[in-house]
Amino acid sequence: MQSQDVAFSPSTGNSAKGRPVVDVEQAEAALVEHYPRLVRLAYLVLPPSLGRGRRVLTAHALTQRALPRGRTATAAIPAQPKGRAGDPGYALVRLQVLRTALAAGQPWRGRTLPRRSQLPPLLPQVWGLRLFPRSGGAEELALDQRLSALSGPARAAYVLRGLEKLPDSDVRAALEAAGVDRPVEALREADEVPARYALLDSAEFDPCSLQARPTDLMRRRQHLKAALVAAAAVAVCGALLGLPGDGWGPDGAAAPAYAQNPAAEAALDPARLTRVAPATWKSSARTDFSVWPARGDLVGDSALLRRALAVWARPGETVQVSATPGTPSGGPAGPPQLLYAGTVDAAHVVILYDGLRIARYAEPKDGTSGAALDFARVDGATGAEADAVVLGRADGNVRYLTAPWVLKAEMRDLRRPAATPIDLGLAEGVTGPLASPVAQKGTCRSWNTLQVTDAGGARLLSDLAELVPAHLTTGRPAAPRESSTPTALATWSPFACSLATMHSQGVRSVNAWQYAEQPLPDASGAADWVCTRAETWRGEGAQVLAQFHTPGGVYGAVAAKSGSSPACGPRDPNVLAGVLWKSGAGEWYMLAAGAENTASITATGGVTSSARGALLAARTQQGAQAGLKGTLKDGRAIGGLR
Known part of the structure; x- marks a missing residue:
């Protein structure tokens, strides 16, 4: 069914009298803290006709331009839960993002100067790359198609309901403040789409977790040749005109062409990996991944470590990449900590930790074809949450690398509470194979868990198809x-x-x-x-x-x-x-x-x-x-x- 457009006007909402006044610093703090949510909001409201890549760039541009130029009265719309309640700074930048995203979907008639959000796709642009969110499943695709059939205000109403958890009265107030003439019609139109609000948090609609692919390489080569010819012509003309003095002058503060980023290079240097001494955990008050020593028979293999770091920074098209929900998959900001490098069954495995994430790189023993890169979020992990990490899976079994303070590793069937647990053995922190419950098909007759014991007692961990088992x-x-x-x-x-x-x-x-x-x-x-x-x-x-x-x-x-x-x-x-x-x-x-x-x-x-x-x-x-x-x-x- 084709939707009808809902009239939109670029009004600035109601009078600011009696509303909180927001400083630029307060608005900036709200924008930085909630940046991923604001960009997702802009991405979902922008017209799908722009294309996924263009929507990503525009969403980031609109969000970054949402800061006010001075002290500004916030809109009379409440910020919502999860750390945003009562924050007038968040309400202000959210309204600005919503307003400009809606304006970007309005055609430029040519009678007035275009708004920045209505500029043609030339700006903003990332040269040589196509950036777009990771693809979701059939449900996400179906929702995206339904949202694309809505008008901009109706799409905004749906997103405010689902992403911001606003009741209809606040959605209507938000649309009015953003300049929508008929918010009630927008709400009615949004009712035509099933309320699959949980899907709005999926990777399909996350413009901060992106995939990168090259643009048309042949066309780029042709354009580069044409640009070189044009540059040569300009240089000849400049010489003929006899520019005075020293010409156009030096590049000033700009880095030399093709200069490498020292921080990025350091993050890819195996020699700079953080390696914790084996006995550090014994004298530390911390029980987290930061005190794990580097273990495994390949901790000195610089070539393997270099490959693992390079794949983390820029995984190729053949690398199988996975990440638990809410885990960023970008490269490390600096040299990470090495937890393990060794041979696990038929693979070479490297486990790295950057303070926020565990990254597991695995490649076959006989080459790099079929390499895999997995991420798991572990910020704030301590105690039982930092007791074990999955090393490898093979033939329905799973092996773990355990914390240095773990004294014993056993398999316990949760379905048989009276049964004696089976000792898995430990070799430099690596357990023997455990039949994973993830591999079960059909009737659930057992549920094998990892029972780890340290000086404080025994704890149960369950494999839920992720790098870090869940604490029960x-x-x-x-x-x-x-x-x-x-x-x-x-x-x-x-x-x-x-x-x-x-x-x-x-x-x-x-x-x-x-x-x-x-x-x-x-x-x-x-x-x-x-x-x-x-x-x-x-x-x-x-x-x-x-x-x-x-x-x-x-x-x-x-x-x-x-x-x-x-x-x-x-x-x-x-x-x-x-x-x-x-x-x-x-x-x-x-x-x-x-x-x-x-x-x-x-x-x-x-x-x-x-x-x-x-x-x-x-x-x-x-x-x-x-x-x-x-x-x-x-x-x-x-x-x-x-």
Whole structure:
């Protein structure tokens, strides 16, 4: 369906009377702190007709030009969550980015001077390279196509709803301040696109994580020849005109042609790699990757280390590059730290650390064809989060490099809590092969984890198809405990297979908390309600599952799921979920449970019932649809997890 254009005018919004005044320094601080989000906002609002490469460059240009020239009154639009709440500087630069991105989609009529955002594609430009975001999946492509059919204001409305989490009233105010004449029509038009807001955070729409490819090489060669001929002609003409004095003078502060960047060259020099002494960790108060020594049988192979650093800086087209969500894949800013260089099964592997990321380079023993480069974000990792890194995967097995303080490495099946763990052995920190749960297909009969033991005790780590395994814990969100105790292992056992839903999501840790126990209406025992919360390295997008397990059941059932809720976490440990349950006698019930702080629960819709306390059980029919509402003991209302 073709969309209709919504009228737009370059107004500056309502009067600034009574609004906060923002200094240039405050606006600059907001722009620098939230630069990736602002560029993503501009990229999504810009018209897709510009092309992906042009949209990337224009988005960066518009964002960098969003600073005011002096003290400016901010728009009456609130900045939103995650560090932006109440920041008038962010509200101001966001409005300017939105305004110029919308203006860039308006055709220049020729009656007035064009705005900078309406300049033709000649500027800005990156010569010799095509830059564009990494391609997403079919869902991202479908969303991009739907957004391209919208008018600019409608596209902006959709993005403000999904990316900035603004309610419609604030979206309307933002569009009005940006100069949109009919914001209500823009909101109605945006309603035509399904609300797949989580996709807006994908790499498909990230203009800060880019791929680079050359432009048309033959055409560039022809243009270069023409430019050389023109330059020669200008030089001859200048000589004939007899320029006075010393001609046009020296280049001043400009670097000599083809000069190398010393910092970039230093980052590619194997001799400058940081190498930590083997005993440093023993006297350090830190337990993170910065105190790992360099290990492996190839730490002295300068040629291998040079290849690893060069591929990190500029991976070729044949290199398989992967990164966990939210992890930048650009080259190191300076010489990184060497953690490992050695032979792992049939490959040569190099593990590097730059303070923010772990980078793993792997190449076959007999050449460099089929080299791979993997990244994982590990900023702030300490303790269990810095206990192990994946060295290699082969034939469904995984090998780890463990921290120097790890004394023992074992394989423990999370589905069999009473079974004795199997010793994997350790050779200079490298474990023996462990059958990875990632390779499982079909029924989940086991879930192998890595149990590492140091002077402080044992900890469980689970492979989730990433470089750094996730730390598994149990207990209340405010004070989680290690999962290696018998009680904790029993809690995890029915729910271990739910970890399969968290593959490749950049998961840092997963906590399982039994928040309620509910007697079943048919007197067949008590069911457990367990909430599992997976925290990510990027600090957002945590996956929360409320799961239900009956006596004698092999697996827990997922009753509710959320990808953005604070529930079951240290900030908000409260959770409420419900499930339809069939008794042994064939009767259907609506069962619901909240955490112990729940004062009452009410079911609405297909089931109408209420109960005081944290548990509800109501007889119903198969397939009934119901909503849940709860009240906490402090009077606050909560809804069912969704």
